[in-house]
Amino acid sequence: MPTIDMSLDELKKYQGTNPKPSDFENYWERALGEMLAVDPEVQMVPSDFQVPFAECYDMYFTGVRGARIHVKYVKPKANKSADTSLPIEKMPAMLQFHGYSMNAGDWSSKLHYAALGYAVFAMDVRGQGGQSEDVGGVVGNTLQGHIIRGLDDHEDNLLFRHIFLDTAQLARIVIGMAEVDEDNVVATGWSQGGALTLACAALEPRIKKAAAVYPFLSDYKRVWDLDLAIDAYSDIRQYFRRFDPQHKREQEVFTKLGYIDIQHLVDRIRGDVLVGIGLMDGICPPSSQFAAYNKITSPKRLEVYPDFGHEDLPGLHDTILQYFKEV
Structure with a gap:
């Protein structure tokens, strides 16, 4: 079998490299407390895009630190009774x-x-390619990407902390909607979307099922050790080159990144989980993904593509659709 990482047998036993901060659980309980104190101020605006069998809305809510988050909401038209x-x-x-x-x-x-x-409900991540706001307000550089955003500030100001909380805030809003079956809410995404799917299911354990494909944001130190802090993880390499060129703070840096490492969150998940992984993935190396998958304690299912990398995985969209139909 081709490989760029460990053998599949080794991957299934791998427990991760990146350190977990000693106050990790308190950190996320404090974060959830901040989220719960926010009035989401949900707003629905009919979209210009409409179809006969569904209503389409631009949905907005307020996340932590006051950012307005945008979501595309497609609501099927119900068969309305005269009664x-x-x-x-x-x-x-x-x-x-x-x-x-x-x-x-x-x-x-x-x-x-x-x-x-x-x-x-499809969420725009704050500060990325959609309409959601990034309100800023951290000490330190903002030149590179979101992984290192807030790394030189207090750990409560890490940007991906806020993004993870946005996913949980959205889930909480959706579960509370009158038209939604609160016992049948699922989540899915690929790459960063896979990471956010797992973070959402961890921080809002009422998520019934989660399908995450080659999840990003896992086991940063392993990515570094494999010399793959390039492409999506290039933030880490550029951070060291600019702000710690002799790696005197390497342990401190990776420990702080541990707060936003999904492998340390996933044991909170209570719903069923499907994870798809390509064993030739040079963007999110397989071992970094298995570090998270192996720590999931709820019912889980693995779909492995031995010859595929960070790309379309044939048949997996259909597999995920059937997986959710089983709910």
């Missing part, structure tokens, strides 16, 4: 998270799930 005394027929809901630097995508990419009866 208004009947209860509202509730729908399953799907949360979708996009890849690093991108956005929620076209409206049309959500319609197949809406046609199956899912209310679909």
Whole structure:
């Protein structure tokens, strides 16, 4: 079998390299407390894009630190009864998270799930390619990407902390909506979206099922040790070159990144999980992904593509659709 990492047998036993901060659990309880104190001030604006079988809305809510977060919401049109005394027929809901630097995508990419009866919510990550706000306000550089944003400030100011909380805030809002079946909310995404899917299911354990494909933001030190802090992880290499060229603070840096390392969050997940991994992935190396997968304690399922990297994985979209239909 071709490999750029460990053998598959070794990968299935690997428990990660990046250190976990000693106060990790308190850190995230404090973060969730901050999130719960925020009034989300949800706003729905009908979109110019509409289809006969669903209603499309630009949805906005307030996340931590006051950022307004944008979501594309596709709501299937229910078969309305003339009897208004009947209860509202509730729908399953799907949360979708996009890849690093991108956005929620076209409206049309959500319609197949809406046609199956899912209310679909696709979130723009703050400060990336969509409409969500990045309100800033950290000490230190903002030249490079989001992984190192806030690394020179207090750990509560790490940008991915806020982004992870946005996913949980969205889930909480959706679960509370009158038209949504609160016991049937699922989440999915690829790459950064895969990481956010797992973070969301960890921070909002009422997520019923999660499908994460080659999840990013896991086991940063392992990525560094493999000399793959390039492309999506290039923030780390550039940080050391500019701010710690002799690596005198290497342990401190990776420990602080441990607060936003999904491998340390996933044991909080209570729903079912499907993870897809390509064993030739040079962007998010397989061992970094297995570091997270191996720590999931809820029911889980692995889809392995031995010859594929960080690319489309044939048949996996269909597999995920069938996986969610089983709910």
